[in-house]
Amino acid sequence: MSATQPEQSTATAAQGASPLFPFVLQLADTSLILAHRLSEWCGHGPVLEQDLALANISLDLLGEARSYYQYAAELEGKGRTEDDLAYLRSAVEYRNPLLVEQPNGDFAHTIVRQFLFDNFHYQLLKGLKDGPDARLASIAEKSLKEAAYHLKWSSEWIIRLGDGTDESRKRLDKAIATLWRFAGELTTPTATESQLQELGLVPDYVALWPAIQAHTAHVLAEATVPEPPAPVAQLGGKTGRHSEHLGYLLAELQYLQRTYPGLTW
Amino acid sequence: MVTTSPPAPTEAHIWQVLEEVSDPEVPVLSIIDLGIVRAVAVAGEHITVTITPTYSGCPAMSAIATDIRLRLLAEGYNQLTIKNQLTPAWTTDWMSLAGRQKLEAYGIAPPIDGTATGHVLNLFGQDTAVRCPLCKSEHTHLVSQFGSTACKALYQCDDCREPFDYFKCHA
Numbered sequence: 001m002s003a004t005q006p007e008q009s010t011a012t013a014a015q016g017a018s019p020l021f022p023f024v025l026q027l028a029d030t031s032l033i034l035a036h037r038l039s040e041w042c043g044h045g046p047v048l049e050q051d052l053a054l055a056n057i058s059l060d061l062l063g064e065a066r067s068y069y070q071y072a073a074e075l076e077g078k079g080r081t082e083d084d085l086a087y088l089r090s091a092v093e094y095r096n097p098l099l100v101e102q103p104n105g106d107f108a109h110t111i112v113r114q115f116l117f118d119n120f121h122y123q124l125l126k127g128l129k130d131g132p133d134a135r136l137a138s139i140a141e142k143s144l145k146e147a148a149y150h151l152k153w154s155s156e157w158i159i160r161l162g163d164g165t166d167e168s169r170k171r172l173d174k175a176i177a178t179l180w181r182f183a184g185e186l187t188t189p190t191a192t193e194s195q196l197q198e199l200g201l202v203p204d205y206v207a208l209w210p211a212i213q214a215h216t217a218h219v220l221a222e223a224t225v226p227e228p229p230a231p232v233a234q235l236g237g238k239t240g241r242h243s244e245h246l247g248y249l250l251a252e253l254q255y256l257q258r259t260y261p262g263l264t265w
Numbered sequence: 266m267v268t269t270s271p272p273a274p275t276e277a278h279i280w281q282v283l284e285e286v287s288d289p290e291v292p293v294l295s296i297i298d299l300g301i302v303r304a305v306a307v308a309g310e311h312i313t314v315t316i317t318p319t320y321s322g323c324p325a326m327s328a329i330a331t332d333i334r335l336r337l338l339a340e341g342y343n344q345l346t347i348k349n350q351l352t353p354a355w356t357t358d359w360m361s362l363a364g365r366q367k368l369e370a371y372g373i374a375p376p377i378d379g380t381a382t383g384h385v386l387n388l389f390g391q392d393t394a395v396r397c398p399l400c401k402s403e404h405t406h407l408v409s410q411f412g413s414t415a416c417k418a419l420y421q422c423d424d425c426r427e428p429f430d431y432f433k434c435h436a
Contacts (some may be wrong), residue, residue: 053411063322245429
């Protein structure tokens with residue numbers, strides 16, 4: 001497939017690189033890391049149907065990540081492939097937000113992480129779908145249909161756990177207390193994102209916020225869970241400052257290519 | 266060994282040949298039934314087949330591309346390009362009527378048009394009555410939106426109690 005050459009090359013024309021490259025890479029890293037985390041559940045889900053759901057969502061995100069990595073490789077134009085970008089970059093080069101690298105914990109923990117991500121992801125894809133970059137818009141159009149199922153699934157589970165048994169509620173509360181602080185990074189633009197938002201290439205997160213907030217309020221109300229006070233956002237992942245968890249994750253994800261460089265099926 | 270040169274490819278013939286390539290995960294369906302072949306273009310001896318994935322992570326896509334290549338090679342066509350295209354995104358509306366009938370006969374409930382889960386806020390809502398492919402009852406319930414493959418949901422019939430796959434509507 002031929003690359004869609006972005007017309008908007010003014011911002012970094014001096015360096016000859018596409019200004020979209022770091023952002024597309026960030027999207028790719030985000031979907032890949034969460035896909036990997038969810039794949040860790042495979043065979044360990046609480047019941048068979050939910051084990052399948054977790055694996056399905058993981059697969060959707062992996063497919064989305066591949067589309068972004070392929071595009072990123074073309075945008076960079078240095079001969080790196082999607083595999084090079086996924087398997088041969090170190091933790092400090094990864095640009096995923098901290099939320100998605102957080103360990104699975106128990107099922108409630110995984111659900112809260114997924115809900116915070118899905119709620120943002122769904123609105124972001126809606127924005128990208130209508131954006132000016134044709135290639136990003138086509139990936140977003142495809143992924144949006146899948147993200148709708150993901151958000152429905154994680155929203156329903158927040159409600160079941162919150163309005164379920166004492167035990168499920170206790171676990172949900174604990175997961176919210178642990179993970180809510182990582183939500184803010186999703187909608188806090190980095191310098192790169194701000195620049196692209198000014199160029200109109202990336203949706204303005206301020207404009208996405210009301211829909212994200214409204215859905216959160218609706219789901220928490222249904223779950224009978226009081227809305228947690230907005231904590232100070234933990235930032236860092238999108239600029240390469242990660243928690244220790246990412247290194248362990250990458251050690252497993254990249255093991256084969258690091259140990260046997262160039263290995264193929 | 267006597268080799269005969271293949272007939273010059275025509276688009277109509279290529280479409281016909283592609284009818285014989287089946288979906289590796291739902292073998293009763295051809296890739297034409299499924300609606301994932303978007304275009305066939307013939308330029309001289311060169312054939313370009315454009316396909317679109319049903320779901321982003323569908324692991325069958327590379328198998329399907331290989332099967333197309335092998336099937337066309339078997340016909341003697343060796344100048345081939347298989348292109349992947351994301352837009353417009355695949356929808357179950359592209360599934361042929363024949364495909365839907367084959368699906369139901371195979372034991373998978375076919376997608377019901379216009380019931381795609383676009384309305385995310387409709388939590389715990391279900392697609393409209395999905396008919397049991399075995400006993401044809403419409404008393405069925407959703408077990409999980411995520412089934413044995415990315416394109417299917419898991420249902421159970423409340424009358425004959427049989428669990429079955431439903432090919433999710435995706436519009």
